[in-house]
Amino acid sequence: MDLFNYSRRETSEVNIGAVPLGGSNPIRIQSMTNTSTQDTEASVEQAKRIVDAGGEYVRLTTQGIKEAENLMNINIGLRSQEYMVPLVADVHFNPKVADIAALYAEKVRINPGNYVDPGRTFKQLEYTDEEYAKELQKIRDRFIPFLNICKENNTAIRIGVNHGSLSDRIMSRYGDTPEGMVESCMEFLRICVAENFKDVVISIKASNTVIMVRTVRLLVAVMEKEGMSFPLHLGVTEAGDGEDGRIKSALGIGALLADGLGDTIRVSLSEEPEAEIPVARKLVDYIVTRKDHPFIPGMQAPEFNYLSPSRRKTKAVRNIGGDNLPVVLADRMDGKTEVSPEFKPDYIYAGRELPAIRESGVEYILDADIWNGEEGTWPAFNYLQLSLLETTRAELKFLFLPYMALTDEVIACLKKHPEVVIISQSNHPNRTGEHRALVHQLITEELKNPVLFFQHYTEDHAEDLQIKSAADMGALIFDGLCDGIYLFNQGSLSHAIIDATAFGILQAGRIRTSKTEYISCPGCGRTLFNLQNTIARIKAATSHLKGLKIGIMGCIVNGPGEMADADYGYVGAGRGKVSLYKQKNCIEKNIPEEEAVERLIELIKANGDYKEPEK
Known part of the structure; x- marks a missing residue:
């Protein structure tokens, strides 16, 4: 890779409805609905707003059979109004749902962390090599029939790894590491290659920008070593809203786009989905203006490690350099x-x-x-x-x-x-x-x-x-x-x-903390409370707590996993119900939503992390 001169990574082309991805195609922009996927009219109208804003793919959560089947009606509703945007089904926990969604969506996203492996419980598991091989065979036995359905219906897939939902199996063998995230993805990619299934897109995301960037860099290096050139979907999960969401997304996604990595992006803001599109468009347009720029005669320093960089050693000049904060x-x-x-x-x-x-x-x-x-x-x-x-x-x-x-x-x-x-x-x-x-x-x-x-x-x-x-x-x-x-x-x-x-x-960039950090998801059809209002209330009560990380998650898909990176977590547990976490440990379950923000403050106070705001 040339660190100094911009050019896009060469990738294979993936057919997704009438909007192909990768290859010589432009970097695509997408978003995800936050309506109930069983509500055809609401989903159609929101998908139209995403497209009207410039979105090229629309993703919908399909947490069950009914949602997967209703993709047909949503697809019909859009096509009848001449919206030909490809639909992407988002599947977690239930491979049968993926099978059905493949009949009605142009692309299906599956999560390796919970496709066959059970949901993450943070348990340490011990496997012999033979037992581990049997677990991989379970994946093959379940995944290959799904690939066959996709082949028959010309349906693309996205293998979407999330830092917040790695399986206990992967965690036990590789730890909470970029290597573990990459291996979680590669297990499925190797099956795709063996089955000659080529319409595959990959995403590998985290709310921690450092982990997200390092993991994508490592994934590309591993794929290259194994002769793979699948296109990449980039995003920073749970980036938040307002200026924080924009800066965090542009920093993480922009760092990879600058190195020519990425074929489609989603900026995950805790705002209305259509608000994500102009931000993504500005980011992509800004980066691609570098194409064909005047040559920069830079030479990579021999000791620099692109895949696992460390801070450059400098002599401290007063409070600058050395071990000082930037x-x-x-x-x-x-x-x-x-x-x-x-x-x-x-x-x-x-x-x-x-x-x-x-x-x-x-x-x-x-x-x-x-x-x-x-x-x-x-x-x-x-x-x-x-x-x-x-x-x-x-x-x-x-x-x-x-x-x-x-x-x-x-x-x-x-x-x-x-x-x-x-x-x-x-x-x-x-x-x-x-x-x-x-x-x-x-x-x-x-x-x-x-x-x-x-x-x-x-x-x-x-x-x-x-x-x-x-x-x-x-x-x-x-x-x-x-x-x-x-x-x-x-x-x-x-x-x-x-x-x-x-x-x-x-x-x-995780190199200097100056305010409270919020890890908040954008919401989807799984979210059972008003996410934007909740974020505003939590921020009003906690924004003075400099250095504290608070996760605000709509559901359990990434909730507990991302809580491990936050000091406290507020996670949707059911309709009108919220569970509170201290790091990855659930402290209180199924609290009525109207009480949850106050109870969160009580939890922070009980652990000595709260102080009254200055007047």
Whole structure:
């Protein structure tokens, strides 16, 4: 794989109704209904809204036989109104439902974690190799008849692995690891290959972006080793809503799209399904503009491990680099005054002079050529004037450095000045590739200077900044290259929005926590309570609990599994009933929905994790 130059991975083409996927086809956009699949009219109307927004596939939950059979009526209802969108049946726990759904849907999603294996109970199971082989034979015996039905009906399948619903069998042998997720998928893919079944799409998802990106990278490497080129469906599960959902999705999906991986995407927001489509469209369109970009002559550092990267080793310069959390750098030179008391940058670049009124708790940076130290030891900032590195007395020096300016002279200067923090800048169409190239050259030259990434935009809408900046930062964060971020926007957005976006990116990448994290699903026909209202109520009561992870899940498919990654969980247990979790342990079952939020707060208080909000 070329880390520096964008091109899409070559994949096989999969026929899904009249909308083929993979091969030379464009990256497809999709969403999922949250109506009852037994409600034909509601499902048809919502599917139409998804299509009208630009969705190219529509998925519906089929938790039982009745739902699977009603796909026929939904299909008829759409076709009668000239909506030819392929339908995708989403099946968990019951392989018989998949058999029926294959008769009426253009594609069927099955979950390897519960297709034959029983639902996850977090039990440690012991198998001999012979016993394990028998379990695999059970899968073959049940899966092959389903593939035959799909062949007869020209139905595609998606093998959809979720971090939250790995089977106890896989967990017991491989642990809660990317390797376990990949093997869960490969068991089914190998059967498809043996049976010459080619209309297969793969997804391998998690709410944890680090796990999601590492697992997809590993899956592609394993498939390549075994001669497979199946297309990929990308998504971050339970991404949440609002700016958090957009940033987390763009960071995880964007990191993979940037490396040419992905043939269809779904942005899973806890909002109306049609709201997902414009976000997905903006993300895909932004990434694919990199096609045929000018060549970047980057060289991969020999010690870099793409499949299992670790943070680049740097020399700490005050609170930057080393083992320090990544910092946020911002500026205030446009006269705008709206800032966020919740998200304060670590450093503010002030240009030629310090402002008359300064924000508390923030360090200011001045241009090196006017810095004289008389007003304190302000950090100095310069644009590649190497002589200033020698003469400026500042303890902390920032050097603004594009990749193509990283000459032998600059490298020699940086070796003499480990106290210099590099600000990597790129105006390249593939800025991710050029930022990567600079850091890989630093690694090769054994330079330990910390690196901040300067990302320049001209956005007037918060969503556009969130999507683009998260997509640009994704691979840099997951590669372990990021010591800080500097978002610079020349549009009309306030500093409060820009700063919140920078901190949101670092949190979504699991490298710096600055607020409560919500792992919330988008909802589907299995959800038996008002998900959006519930999320709003939980956020209102807990958003001040910085660093706490709270899962809000519509049902048990991924609920308990994702609770293992959350501190507390709120999971739909039945109509109007909710169960509460502490990590993966169910603490209270079947609480009336109207009491559940208050009981969740009581649970958090009982475990000492609650504090009253500041007035």
